Amino acid sequence: MNVIVVGSGIAGLTAALHAHEGGHRVTLVTKGALGDGCTGYAQGGVAGIYGPGDSAAQHASDTLDAGAGLSDAAAVAVLVQEGADRIAELIARGVAFDRGADGELLLGREAAHSHARIVHAGGDATGAVISRALVSAVRATTIAVHERAFLVDLVVTDGAARGIRILAGGEVSELHADAVILATGGAGQLYAHTTNPLGATGDGIAAALRAGAAVADLEFVQFHPTILAAGPAFLISEAVRGEGATLIDDEGRRFTFDSHPDGELAPRDVVSRAIARQAAAQGSPVRLDATMLGAERLRRRFPTIDRVTRERGFDWAAEPIPVTPAEHYLMGGVVTDLDGRTSIPGVFAVGEVARTGVHGANRLASNSLLEGAVFGARAAAALGSPALPYEFVSPPSRFRDRNSYRSGAPAVRFGRDALQRLMWDEVGLLRTSEGLARAAETIRGWRAAASAPATLAEHEDANLLLLAEATASAALARTGSVGAHYLEPATEPVLETV
Structure with a gap:
């Protein structure tokens, strides 16, 4: 098969390598330089190595507890059962995880883990070490790499993926493929304060929304303490x-x-x-x-x-x-089955762009690098294989067309800074139903006034606006607090006595 992988973090690089090793012709497209993205910033490690008294079952239990009852148990089982193999694969590809004087892997513990089961590399440089090793592995293959190529949209014909549309060198062009694996990361630039790099503008989720793919759990945004x-x-x-x-x-x-x-x-x-x-x-x-x-x-x-x-x-x-x-991590995203398939045939999603069901309402620390490696490999293995029955729910039609905006009156003039402040204040750590409604209405007004994007920055802004509306709408629809979605109790009106 002719396969396009969009994104070059741990999920995209793993998917590209596995697809190449599976005999597919692979093109890797990345917004910046190869290896850019959130993976290289990850200080935490990779969970999944179990010492005395620990087990995959305990890891699964901790993951389900952190997810506040909304994680998919089957997806969590896949994560913990295949995690050790993916860590061993990273070691084989040259990732030097930290070891003690006896040569054994050093295991650390982080919040909400019941045991020390996390491996690190370079102390607090795990993501950078992993990224360098996987980039080197990709460079050593015949995988075609397109750097500084921005994903504009998915190309979908007769209900199935046929490639992608990209913006590179100021020109828009199409790359054709039999399958597309989205590995574009999250959308941290929605917020005024984020650990994410500047390129985290939700491009893959926005493209999937416009193509009609099922998206879920966008209300669950994790903030690093x-x-x-x-x-x-x-x-x-x-x-x-x-x-x-x-x-x-x-x-x-x-x-x-x-x-x-x-x-x-x-x-x-x-x-x-x-x-x-x-x-x-x-x-x-x-x-x-x-x-x-x-x-x-x-x-x-x-x-x-x-x-x-x-x-x-x-x-x-x-x-x-x-x-x-x-802001640190988006638990929601493009809905996938256990092999990364989305509701659009031929489109897969892995890593932070995907909603695999692992994280539920709150991600357990050091599960994200693991998720990228596990599901990146599974998506590559599923290329060309028939899908098992899986229920997807399509998004509202207003998210599918760049020009299908609803009318509204923006409270202030749009600018990325204004959007980020609005999301931080109203769709952030502490939310109210009134604040969410104000945010949704303001964002709808901004989208109504927006013109068709042309430059890279305009495309990014359009994607952020689309995701902002979808996130605020999802948060409004979830009327009870759970996990990372926290609603402040309504203030009771003061009744005056006569």
Whole structure:
């Protein structure tokens, strides 16, 4: 088969390599340079190696608990059962995971994991190490690579994928294929504060929506609790808290236990909300205290974080550092079966662009790199094979056409900054039904006034607007709090007495 893979993070690179090794002719298209995207930024590791007392069943249980009852148990079973093989494959492709003096893999623990089962590379540079190894593996093959090529749309003929439309060098052209694997990542640029790179504008999800593919769970947006609250967004890995660091208020009190018995190791949504509330109450950022770990251990275990914090004027071995939440990961996306198939024949989705069902309402830490590797390989293996019955629900028609906008009155003039502030304020960590309604109406107005995109930036803005409306609409439709979707209780009206 002639296969196009769009995206070059762990999911896309894995899918491309497996498709090539399966005898398919593969073209890999990537928005930036090969290996750009979120994978290289990942400080956390890959869950899936089980020590004494641990098991795949325990990993599955932790994943289901974090997902707040909305994870797909079959997808979770696939993830944990195939995880060790994918980690072994990464090692075989040259990923040097950290090992102890005895040569055994070092296992770390992160929030909401019941055991230490996470492997890291380069301490806190796991994603970068994985990305370099997989890029090198792709470069060593005959896979055709198109860099700096932007996905404009899927080409769908007679109900099936026939390729993609791309923007490269200022020109729009079509690439034809028998199958398309979307691995374009998430949409962090919807928000004013995000750990995602600038290119995370939801291009694959938006293209799938316009083509009529089923999309789900967009309301579940994960916010990482600990971003350095000084300078550009820089993530302080959850593994720091897994090693024993604590979160403290301005009086030195470990406040997260007020929200959950696991304190700093509670699920990410709980910790993020606790931090946001405490920071608002005290009028200043909360602090992460890692001083008990000592300078040598911090430097050895977290070399990247140690370097950046010092560059920004902090000695985190001697004093707590200020932290704040930021958008980190989208649990929803293009709905797939267990082999990455979407509701459009010939279109597959893997990685953060996909809604596999693994994450439910809240992603368990260090499951995303694992998901990309596991389902990237499964999608490649399913190319050309018949699909099993799977129920998909198509999106509303207003998401399918670039010009099918509804009328509305925008509250302020559109600009990407204005959209990001609106999403942060109204469709962020703490939501209200009134705020979600305001956001949806404003976004509809912006879409109504939008003209047809021509430049890359205009295409990105159009994609962000489409996803913003879809996300706000999904959040409005879910009337109860669950996982990362949290609705503040309605304020009771004050009744005046006469």
